[in-house]
Amino acid sequence: MTQAEVLPPRLVWQEAEVRRIVQQTPTVKSFFLAPPAWHGFVAGQHIDVRLTAPDGYQAQRSYSIGSPPEAAEVELVIERLSTGEVSPFFHEVVQVGDMIEMRGPIGGHFDWQASDGGPVLLIGGGSGVVPLVSMLRHRAAAAPDVKMGLVYSARRFEDVIFRDELLARAAAEPDSALHLALPREAAPVAGPRHGRIDRAFIAEALAGLGAPPKLCFVCGATAFVEVASMFLVEIGVPFAAIRTERYGGTPAEDPIKADVAPEE
């Protein structure tokens, strides 16, 4: 082997142009980036962005990728956190044509590719759905015969990120299912549950897979992930089959409350 093959790959910072910006919900926008040196990624991975002020001060944050590996651009889906330092900048300042410094992809655990197979259960709370949507999109493109269910809790119907796409996928793709829960309001359409995710809701989604899940991915605010992953354990899903990503957050700065039912 040459030395180049022995050395691990290094994640280098690069400037990516913002090609498109799409308002997804009242508080969420997608930013489509075109990094010049990009060698693909696995659905579920994230990137780091680094912003630099004129005096050299820098801030870094991690954002999950919503686009599938098949897409030409890297879609960052960013929720505006009113007390945040970086997300308000993205929402209020960033325009098409801006250059954003980034590096990635990052993460080798909370990810799924066609060769991993299924069935797969995805459980997302709020913007925690973003890496899961990358997996759903990748499944549709690369492994449409893999059974995949998405349990998704959003505050209200208008807060459902990728709402039209998710509803359309659930209707059109026979092996993909959507289990939507809206704790704060009844949906204007049939289907979504008005209420929080509880153990029975998750058990129902698992049953819909037709066979025990090979993998479960749970992503969202910490309290959401804690409770949802515990439900999976209690239902009998093996510990090792459950992968989690906690977006962290403390009550003061986290607008996504734990929209799951607590332990009885």
Added chain:
Amino acid sequence: MATRGFFGRRPADDAAKRLPPGQYLERGFPVLSAGPTPHVDMASWTFTLKVGPRPVKKWTWGQFTALPRTAIHKDIHCVTKWTKLDTDWDGVSVDAILADAGVTPPTPWLLAHSFDGYTTNVPYKDVAGDMGIVATSYDGAPISPDHGGPARLLVPHLYFWKSAKWINGLQFTERDEPGFWELRGYHIYGDPWREQRFTGDP
């Protein structure tokens, strides 16, 4: 090159000096784990010291918590960018564990093992003296399960993924053995002040 229109929100100077590059100040205590939180039964809790594959000594919870204790007051830095200042921990130093087992470090490398199968590597020199402890208390109370209780490794001068939650053993290894995240793209050593986040970072 500056990012157009970005001015940022700097922390106060005294806090800024304590923030490694790329980190921001966090006042809460976020939780990050690769899987569900294991709830470890104290009655069956054990801690095992190994040299290579060979177990050298095993402690029950009662035996372990009776070992000499070390308190640590330090800032902690998570690779996901948050830094929390002035955290207080209490536990058993790695040196106290080795002393109780009558072991002198046979190799320069340690691998920490956890109840959930998690592993992470830490050089012995980074836990020598009072640099690294197996913590059983945070802020004067038992460590809650989501923060790694009943016991977690604490090596505060490295990124916090090195401070393995739900620890149940330390193992001396023949070489520097990458652990869970180190095998998944994260840095083999993880010094926040040199910003060693990912594989290949200098």
